[in-house]
Amino acid sequence: MKAPAGLAAADMAEAMRLAILRADPALSRFDPLPRIISFDDFSRGHCGWSQLVGNYEDDLDTMLPGYAQHSSAMLSTLGHWDAGSHGGMDSSYALKIATRARPGAQNVAIKRHTFRKRGPIRFELYFTFKPEASELKLSETDVRSIGFLFDLQGGDRDGDGERVMPHLRFLNAADGKHLQKWQYKRETTRFKPVGAGEKTLSHYHLAPEGWLDLPDGGQRLCYNEIATKVNWSYLRFDFDLESMRALGLYCNDRSFDLSGFESIRIPAMKNLWCMLNFCLFAETDVAKRAFLYVDSICISGDF
Template identity: 85%
Template structure:
């Protein structure tokens, strides 16, 4: 039973556990999102060129030592570069074997780098997650589908605290000297829309080094390629107005089941997204 398993009892998984990532055990397959390139890394789009590798962190801080993870010593740390609008993304690359409901659950927290003796509650612009999915090679009308959700914490120093989604991406463009390799930066700032009823005030503690862990759950149907539900802490949101980025299937991405976590800073200071653990499960 899940209730008797300390690793699973904090989650509400569907019947089949696809992966249980506890970052005290390592990176668990989460790596840097590297953009497409050809012949030279200089052909990578600027959005991807800013990305760096996710790290394992004890959440160290200068006033009391280390927080550690929620259940162990380490958490996954996704850190931006220190300039306004900088982003970073970690990705886990899988494929699926059956089309059905999947559930993504995680415990997370976020902070700016604690380089000043003040709270900095508006320094992190956003944190979020996305899926990158594609149907099988024999599916009729297969699409590439990319649900995106972000918590827009602040922008331009204004505390906004709301969930947003995206259903459009930037134009595909060739990289290198031919048409074989294409790229698009789907986390560009344009195109985000407010999730209806998506305002939410998350716990953000009183000084720059304190953190509190939050829970999120996102359910998606691979058969219908549509979102089913979304929860963060005690709030369950109406997803009837949500849609994903959609595009024609690409020739080499069949049965793709990718998951991404991302962070974005609003100031000239690094933003940190910490993830204690992730559970991905399915009803098949």
């Protein structure tokens, strides 16, 4: 195919790429970078998302309490008592991350990759969240937070020797007060040995301490009029694996200032080279389960 006069070959290739993406109903809702690393449509199954299991040695009871509360992510039709089910955004199923019914309980799902080249990476998803609809009231302050994190480490010949963990959460409420703001954290808890020896260490990086507000990070997300209704929201996070720095955060019609953003940075682990892990989490504020639902995820890169 010959490019029109004045249109460079690279521009023509990009125009063709965009045309192909926009012709695909599943992908056209996203704005991926040139190479799609994974596309998770949960009508096809779990797509690699599984329970975040904490480190242990000799006995499962050596696992730190934060990790011991986690359970497996589920596939859900978003069932509810008054109308049956919502289903996903355009299929019957979504990924469901559900906490236990205890104030402050958390649950985390993880997808594990490695990277083959340093470069920009983009994480996009459509999500919604709700408490369990066990009362005939709105319950808009029952979910404490939902969020995501990356768990990254350089190659085995890198000189920097760091494990880098950007964390972001939407703090919906705390102690019954509606807060609705984005936060990040740059410190984790102290490392602790697990088991009888010193070979296996663990730290619970989603502990409640240490969260910081993003500048102008307040955002009122759509939360419908009764406890069973949901609306889907769009989220995008851009990160550079070369500099290990955040590039941008976008949610629906808003973009957020990440100029002061810092990731958790800790010494590299001896067996996690080129690690590229993604996590999603939910947290409840009351003695009621909180649900984070994810319709679909697109992870893409410029390499």
